[in-house]
Amino acid sequence: MPERLFALTEYDLAQAKFVYEAMDEVRDRMFPVIAKIPKVEVEHLQHTRVTVASGEVVESAPIKQQIPFNIDLTGAITGDSTSLMDSIGFAALEKGTGEMKTFEAYVARVTEAVGTSLNAKGRPLDRSVILESLEIREIEFDDDGYPGLPPEVRHLFHHPSQVCTCFTDGRFPQYYLHTTPRMKAYIAQMPPPSEAELSAFIVLMEKKKREFNDRKRHRRLPR
Numbered sequence: 001m002p003e004r005l006f007a008l009t010e011y012d013l014a015q016a017k018f019v020y021e022a023m024d025e026v027r028d029r030m031f032p033v034i035a036k037i038p039k040v041e042v043e044h045l046q047h048t049r050v051t052v053a054s055g056e057v058v059e060s061a062p063i064k065q066q067i068p069f070n071i072d073l074t075g076a077i078t079g080d081s082t083s084l085m086d087s088i089g090f091a092a093l094e095k096g097t098g099e100m101k102t103f104e105a106y107v108a109r110v111t112e113a114v115g116t117s118l119n120a121k122g123r124p125l126d127r128s129v130i131l132e133s134l135e136i137r138e139i140e141f142d143d144d145g146y147p148g149l150p151p152e153v154r155h156l157f158h159h160p161s162q163v164c165t166c167f168t169d170g171r172f173p174q175y176y177l178h179t180t181p182r183m184k185a186y187i188a189q190m191p192p193p194s195e196a197e198l199s200a201f202i203v204l205m206e207k208k209k210r211e212f213n214d215r216k217r218h219r220r221l222p223r
Contacts, residue, residue: 052113
C-alpha cells in the first residue's frame, strides 16, 4: 500500500497560498509601515538603488529570510486551528521584524546621503527639534495648501482654539509617523504649542510651500 492513498497538488497549493497570504495580512497589521508599501509581483528580485544629488549610490540587496513554521499535527487532525493560528502569528512577527530592520537601515542610509537626517545630539524631543527636522526635508502640499505631514506632526502645531481635524480629514494618508508606541504617547502628551512655536511653523510652511511650487514649475516631463 502506498503511504498516501492520493495526493492532489491543488490542495497543497491552496494550503500554502492561504498560509502565505494570512501571514502577510497579520504582518501588515503588526507593522503599519510595511502595510503602506505597495506589493508588486516580479519575475526576478533586483537590488534597489538610489542615486542622490552628490552622485552617491545607496544600494540594498533583496531580503532573504528563513522562518520556522511549526504546526501541531494532532490539533490539525482534530480540527483545532489554534496551533496553525499561533504559527501564522509567530511567522508574521518574524517576517515583519526582519523586513523592518532592513527597511530602517536602508532609509537611514538614504536620508544620511541626501542630508535629511537630523542628529539631535541628546536634546529631548520638542517642537524646536521637529521644526529643525522639517526644515531639512522637502514637503508637498495639496491644492488647498495643506502640508503633507503625518497627522501627529500636524497636530503638534494645531492652534488649541481651533477644531482639530488632523486625524480625521483624510489628507495625505500615505504619511505615517514611524516610531515606538512610547514615543507616540510622549508626543501626544506634549503641552499645547506656544504662539511663538505656531508662528515659526506657519513661517516654515510658507517657505516650504514656495519651494514646492518652484519644484513643480521647474519639473520637466521625460522626452
